[in-house]
Amino acid sequence: MKKYTFCLLLVGSMAFAQKLTIEETVTGGRKFAVxxxxxxxxxxxxxxxxxxxxxxxxxxxxxxxxxxxxxxxxxxxxxxxxxxxxxxxxxxxxxxxxxxxxxxxxxxxxxxxxxxxxxxxxxxxxxxxxxxxxxxxxxEGEQARFAPNGNVSWLKENNIKITTPTGTVIDVTNDSDKGIVNGSDYVHRQEFGIDRGMWWNEAGTQLAYYRKDETMVGNYPIINWNEREAVNKDIKYPMAGMTSENVTLVVFDVTTGKKVTIQTGEPKEQYLTMVSWEPTGKNIFIGILNREQNHLKFNKYDAQTGAFIKTLFEEKASTWVEPQHAITFVPNNPTQFIYQTDFNGFNQMYLYTTDGKLLKNLGYKDVVVKDFLGFDAKNTKINYLGTANNGLDLQLYQVDLKSGATTQLTTVSGMHRASVSSDGTMVLDQYSNVTTPNEISIIDIKSKKTSQLVKAANPFTGKIDMPKMELVTITSADGKTPLNGRLIYPSNYDATKKYPVMVYVYGGSHAQLVNNRWLGGGGYFDYYMAQQGYVVFTLDNRGSDSRGKKFCDVTHRNLGVNEMADQMEGVKFLKSKSFVDQDRIGVFGWSYGGFMTTSLMTSQAETFKVGVAGGPVIDWKYYEIMYGERYMDTPQENPEGYAKASLLDKVKNLKGRLLIIHGAQDPVVAQQHSMNFIEASIKAGKQVDYFLYPNHEHNVGGKDRIHMYAKIADYFDVHLKK
Structure with a gap:
């Protein structure tokens, strides 16, 4: 028998009858801001x-x-x-x-x-x-990067320009072919922690930049329907198993105008990550990840000639290696740097020399480093935010570089956003948890004395009756791993009644829906649906974020399999509750959650009676290389896994009512996914509802989002609530 644990929260007073409006599912974050x-x-x-x-x-x-x-x-x-x-x-x-x-x-x-x-x-x-x-x-410039000496680099379309302190504008690149993209942060589709495409050295005299050649990648049409005659905008979308972009790193010298291409070698279809200048400006470091994404080499190059110097270290995995962070040099010590990796199980920090010698493991227990906050004034300690409480909490930690000893500076259970004063004596701490909307304090590190600055009141009191919510723990399908869940009860809950259920799901990597924060991490639409008489349930299955590499690795080559197995454990938990109507369970999710929703509707057709899938991945061979091949390898290497995950031949199993929603200009999950699913449903003789949002990409925003939530709520009411 499974064991379930609970953390009960009653949000707001039940003495009032007001409920959230459908408009407030979108605007409530501002209207009821703490x-x-x-x-x-x-x-x-x-x-x-x-x-x-x-x-x-x-x-x-x-x-x-x-x-x-x-x-x-x-x-x-x-x-x-x-x-x-x-x-x-x-x-x-x-x-x-x-x-x-x-x-x-x-x-x-x-x-x-x-x-x-x-x-x-x-x-x-x-x-x-x-x-x-x-x-x-x-x-007109975009993605500007400022150098300490006053130089600033910026982009005009696919080319780089530099404005000097005297106002002179230098043309760094002059590529007329739009398939050659210089200096953009949109390289490798911004996977691998990439957030920029240009890097100044510390002197501001040389600029390193990505040069992306995607001329060999096929054009993919995105139609704009607003013109008198619809206009096609081609994008480059390298699909799994197909030809990918080629990326190099170039160093430009401002004074001489000389360009040097770093000799990152073959094959051309590889990923360049973790770009970092040595403080002296003599060398530059690059993480070279193979297309298979299972072998990382962290290399050192001569910035003046582009020549390869040495590989400092390598990481290999049977699943995948996923670098997410550039190295950080220890201030005033150009021979030592901090490297973050989850190679040993949890994303943690390691102290290295520039010759590749590992000096110290700075990790602490099973804490996952989420935010590197920098060094103390003496550069002997590092402050960072990391996980606790099985990923439910976020706490402030400090680690000593010399001893490796770690001190936890915040202790109250919850999600903390905190920082240390530059003299290292005080913490500015802000946190919330399921019973605390927001609290901000100053903590004296030595005396532990706390000075409270803000203690926010419940913003719903006297305005909105918010349903009660529980954080729950459920054992995974393998019987080994505790999973975090959130259960929101319907308004005016009566234990003698039976209620329909809306399962809200994501389930993919780099996302976590359940936290020990205000509202438990739930969105206003979740609470709106609970107020309409639904039990609303969310579970972070294996494969989701903040629990370490092993927790995520179970999805390798079989996306959807273990995730669904865990979600069904959540369903078992729901069915164990007397107030749950087992014949009225529905599911809603977007993007990866749309994939999960459609998977559950077709593989667990007896359980789920209604589903709403937004921007769903239907077949992973239509998804892009960088994300898709990390988890699934290529369709040529893993045909069985792709076939198992494809939903095109699963629509024949559909029994409930399914609504597919898609942004008509979606460049992330192309509309091809849902269109092919609709065609497959026609051939299978299955009725599937379909709705497009023109002029929206992967997410539906603005006032149209209110329309979307109204449509979803109505769909559940019509097909599940009755």
Missing amino acids: QTQTAQQWRKNSKSIAYLSPDYSNLMTKSAANSWKETLLVTKTDFENAVKSKITSDEFALKTFPFAIEWKSETTFETEVAGKNNNYKVTYDIVSKQISNVTSYTS
């Missing part, structure tokens, strides 16, 4: 924090010197006037105070502002109220 301090951070070299006022018009501060009382630091008007005074050649109209600021000292910060003609990076002094160190580039 009290907070927006964009809060430590001011450098001080015992004070800065954040934005509730209307985003002023920069506020609190400090230990005045017992953490709120005072005004800078107004939007002051800042805007300083910008206009310094930059007279452009026009500015700031709607809010800048959100993204970086403190350079206690009294100065850097930020970016947009003018009518150009974009600017400026330094502002809060004492003199003056702007200095202005760096600019045209407002």
Whole structure:
């Protein structure tokens, strides 16, 4: 017999009759936002924090010197006037105070502002109220990267330009063929932690950049239906098992104009990841991952000649290797760096030398590092956010580089977003859990004394009756692994009644739906459906995020199999509850969740009576190379796995009512998936409902999202609730 554990939460007061409206399933996040301090951070070299006022018009501060009382630091008007005074050649109209600021000292910060003609990076002094160190580039530019010496690189379509401090614009590349893409972050479809396509060395004299050649990749049509005559926009979409893009790394010298291509070798169809300059600028490091994604070489190259120097280390796996983070050099020590990997089970940190010698494992228990926060003032310790409580919690940790000893700096169970002051004496801690909407405090690390800054009230009190919710633990299908689940009861719950169920599912990697945070990680639509009389259930099956590599590896070459097996354990749990109507269970999911929904509707047809699948993957051979081949290998290598995961021949098993929703311009899960499924359903004599959202890509946003949720709710009401 399975064992189930519970954490009970009653959100709000049941003394009121109000419910969320369908509009509030989309707008509720703003309307019922909890009290907070927006964009809060430590001011450098001080015992004070800065954040934005509730209307985003002023920069506020609190400090230990005045017992953490709120005072005004800078107004939007002051800042805007300083910008206009310094930059007279452009026009500015700031709607809010800048959100993204970086403190350079206690009294100065850097930020970016947009003018009518150009974009600017400026330094502002809060004492003199003056702007200095202005760096600019045209407002037509994209993906700008700033160098310390004032150079800024930016993209114009598929080419790179550099604006120097004197205003000179340098053409780095001049490729007329749009199939050659330079400097873009959209390389390898942004897998492998790729978030940029250009890297300056520390001196700002050389720029490394991706050069992506996708001329050999077939064109894929995306139709815009808004024109008088529909217009086709071709994109490059390399499908699993087919020809992929070729990527190289080039180094450009600003002074000489010389370009050097790093000699990353053959085969051309490989992935270049973890690009990092050595602080001296002499060498550059690249992770070379083979197309099979099971062998990583971390290589060192001469940045001046492009020559290969050595492989520092390698990682091989029978499943996959998935680098996600560039290395981080230890400040003031160009011979040591931090490397993150899940190779030994959990994503953790390791201290290496630039010769490839492993100095220390900095990991702690089964903690998964989620956010590297940087070093302390003496550069002897690292602060980071990591998991706890089987992935339900996020806590702040500090590890000593010399001893490897780890200290947990936050302790209250929940999801923490926290940071350490630059002098290393205090923690700015913000957290929520299932009973705490939001709490912000300052913690003295030595004395453990806490100064509370914000304790948010329940934003629903007196406004909305929110149903009760439980976090539950369910054993996986292999009988070994605890899985995290969330159960939301219907409003006005009566234990003597039987209720229909909506299972909300995702199930794929890099996603986690259940957390020990406010509302348990549930969305407003989940709670809306509970208010309409449904039991709403979500389970993070094996294959999802924050539980380590082994937890995810079970999906290899067989996507959907173990995920569905775990979801059915969730169904067993539901059926064990007397208030669940076993004949009225439905499922809803998007993207990977759409794949899971359609899989469950066709493989567990006796269980699921209604399904709504948004943007579903129907056959993995139609999905892109970088993600698809990591988990499934190629269709040529794994024909059995692709056949088992394909839903085109499974539609014949469908018995319930299934609604497929797709964005008509989806470049992620191409509409080909759902269209082929509809064609297969026609041939199988099965009735499947189909709805397209024109002018939307993979997700439906804006006001149209309200329409989408209304359609989903109505579909469940018509076919499951009656």
